[in-house]
Amino acid sequence: MKHKHFIIYKPYGYLSQFMSKDSKQQSKRFLGGLYDFPEGIMAIGRLDEKSEGLLLLTTDGKLSDYINSKKVDKEYYALVDGDITEDAIIQLQQGVEIGFDGKKYKTKACKVFKLKKVPDLPERSKKIRDMRHGPVSWISITLNEGKFRQVRKMTSAVGFPTLRLVRVRVGNIQLGTMEVGHVKAVDVLNV
Structure with missing residues (x-):
């Protein structure tokens, strides 16, 4: 299986998850509302609702564990x-x-x-x-x-x-000039 990877400029006011079944969160905004992500996608790390910026997404659990480790700035x-x-x-x-x-x-x-x-x-x-x-x-x-x-x-x-x-x-991945809410599919997350 070829893994899928994305980078996103997470907007202020969004949760770093794709949806929720929690009735208390139904009024919240989720990443799934920004793009039609493939099944099995996960956010690598999180940004709280009031934080914004670079968020990496992947279907590769090992890559997620590596980036979340203390090895990546x-x-x-x-x-x-x-x-x-x-x-x-x-x-x-x-x-x-x-x-x-x-x-x-x-x-x-x-x-x-x-x-x-x-x-x-x-x-x-x-x-x-x-x-x-x-x-x-x-x-x-x-x-x-x-x-x-x-x-x-x-x-x-x-x-x-x-x-x-x-x-x-x-790591080596920069937010650069991405626009808020923009999602970009990438071949590899080279951190």
Whole structure:
């Protein structure tokens, strides 16, 4: 069987699943509403409903396990509330304590830096607070672990809550200039 692979710019407000039988989720938007995906497709990792950006999809479970392992970097751009300090960036780089599954967890060391200019990203469908309401800053954060809502918890832990979160890279695969909601079939996911 030849596996099928896709890359998608997951829009804000969508769940990283294709459908749900849960009656509480019937008003939610799912990836299956964006494209007619083949049977057996799965999202590699997840982006929560309020996050957006690069999401990889495959029918290859082994590839999914490999990408979800700690061997593949995932890079995010986060718009944070406030003018992030060098001290906060150093704390993020060294790892911070966050809550996970009701326990304290110290994140692993990671790459973090403040972006010199606003990234060229599509406008988000739901407006967010901007510089007119106080300072904001963009950071790049690259992780190879992926705890639930980890980036948001990390930036909050250092006093700069995330206002917008966009995954821009998984391994060697870049979001690039994809448009929001765009789905692209690819022959191989070369991470």
